[in-house]
Amino acid sequence: MKLKNLKPPRLKQGDTIGIVAPASHFDLEKFNKGIDLLESMGFNTSVPEKLFNKKGYFAGSDLERAEMVNRYFADTTIKAIMCARGGYGSIRILSLLDYKTIQKNPKIFVGFSDVSALLSTLYSRCRLVTFHGPTVTTLGNSDQKTKDSLLSMITSGEKPEIAMESGITIQPGSASGPVLGGNLTTLCHLLGTRFQPDFKSCILFLEDRGEAPYRIDRMLSQMKLAGCFNSLAGLILGNFKDCGDTDDSIRIADDIFKDNKIPMLAGLEVGHGKRNLSIPTGLNATFNADLKVLAFNEPATTG
Numbered sequence: 001m002k003l004k005n006l007k008p009p010r011l012k013q014g015d016t017i018g019i020v021a022p023a024s025h026f027d028l029e030k031f032n033k034g035i036d037l038l039e040s041m042g043f044n045t046s047v048p049e050k051l052f053n054k055k056g057y058f059a060g061s062d063l064e065r066a067e068m069v070n071r072y073f074a075d076t077t078i079k080a081i082m083c084a085r086g087g088y089g090s091i092r093i094l095s096l097l098d099y100k101t102i103q104k105n106p107k108i109f110v111g112f113s114d115v116s117a118l119l120s121t122l123y124s125r126c127r128l129v130t131f132h133g134p135t136v137t138t139l140g141n142s143d144q145k146t147k148d149s150l151l152s153m154i155t156s157g158e159k160p161e162i163a164m165e166s167g168i169t170i171q172p173g174s175a176s177g178p179v180l181g182g183n184l185t186t187l188c189h190l191l192g193t194r195f196q197p198d199f200k201s202c203i204l205f206l207e208d209r210g211e212a213p214y215r216i217d218r219m220l221s222q223m224k225l226a227g228c229f230n231s232l233a234g235l236i237l238g239n240f241k242d243c244g245d246t247d248d249s250i251r252i253a254d255d256i257f258k259d260n261k262i263p264m265l266a267g268l269e270v271g272h273g274k275r276n277l278s279i280p281t282g283l284n285a286t287f288n289a290d291l292k293v294l295a296f297n298e299p300a301t302t303g
Contacts, residue, residue, distance in 0.1 A: 003127040005178075005282055006106040008080070010301035011154045013042040015079040018072035019136055021051050021059035023114045024087025026137045028052075031084060033140030038082070041151055046078060058089045065089065066096035069118075073102045080154060085137045086113030091186070094118070094195050099125045108154050108301065111135050112276060113209070116182025117190060120197045123180065123282040129300060132182050132205075132270060133278030143274045153278040153300055160296045162277060167267030167292040168246075170254050174288040175234035175263050179296070180281055181205035183271075188219040191226050200231045203287045203294070205279065207238030207271030213248040216240065220256045229257065234287045235264045236294065239271030263289035 011017075017038060035045055048068055053060030072078045094117060103126040110131040111118065122128045133150050134142055153160060180199060181187070184206045190196050208216065223229060235257060240249040250266050257264060265287075269275045280300035287294050 006103065006126060006128045007300065007302045008106045008108045008129065010157065010303065011043065011080055011108065014044065016044040016046050016077060017080045017082050018046045018075070018078040019051060019082055019084055020065070020068040020072060021084040022065050022069060022093055022118060023059065023089035024057055024085055025054045025059040026085035030137040030140055034136035034138070037140050037147065038136070046072070051084060057087065059084070062092045062096060066093040069093070070098045070101065073098070073105050073107060076105070078107070080108035080110070083111030083115045083135045085135050086111065086115050088114050090114045090117040091189060094121050102126050102128065110150070110154070110278070112270070113183050113272065114186055116186040117195070119182055119281050120180065120187060120190065121195045124195065124197055127282065129280050129282040131278050131300070132281050134276050138276065141274070142276060146274070146276050149277040153280060157299045157301070157303055159299055160280060162268070162294045164265065164267045164269070164292040164294070167265045168250060169289045169292070170250055170264035170266060171257070171262065172290050173263035174286060174290070175203060176286045177201045177203050177233040177284065178282050179203045179205065179279060179285050179294070182207070182281070184208040184216065184219055185211060188223055191223065191228070199228055201233050203234040203236065203285060204232055205236040205238055205268055205270065207240065208243055209241045209272040211243045213244040213252060216243055216249060217252045217256070220252065224256055229260060232260060232262055234262050234289070236268045236287065237266040238268045239273045241272045263287060265289045265292060267292070268294070
């Protein structure tokens, strides 16, 4: 039986955001700056003691990191969950999450980069609409549009619309479908697992950092050979920071997807830069590569 999308309740002033660390440990100064910003927006924050644990390059053991996520989804006093940092490690806790409890308690869940593994899986397992957006440690140093975008997404009842004025049309056309995606490397590493995402009839957005152009090509080629892009509705490229020139990612995408005949655009301001706009993942939208607009068909949250 196909599950219906679950949209989380929107936040109000005074609501509490629970902070989790599903992957790497983090810089305390950047973390505190992000917490101060969330509280200046009018929210309370809940920070578990185990958030500051370290085990190698992880923020504690797999079980400890998974328990933070499970605990905050189960806790009715927590109205949203935001990740402290990406890095690496989210993939290791996917089998430890309590998806039944998560499905019964839909909440705003925000993060990006390595957290893409969680965003993808929360949608595929629970049909929960999540938010590809800043982490606590990136929020403090982000630009005003990033901050405004996050606040609007989690508190507004309006239908989100993202205009990409400086976008570059790779292939013209328009398409509709649920918007999915995130970090290319992270999503590629889900291939062959029981958490492999299904992008059929979806508008896919991708971003990455620090990957040479040939590695971007290799990952996209692998996903194509695995059938990930069969029946894809559209493609939007985000920020590929330190991945060669912008022309490189455009050239690679144009080559990989030349037989798909789908609308494609580069220039979505998401990823590892000062600007990282919040994107509701799993929410239906219409994408027009000629007008350079991604318009969602409904609000991202419920009243």
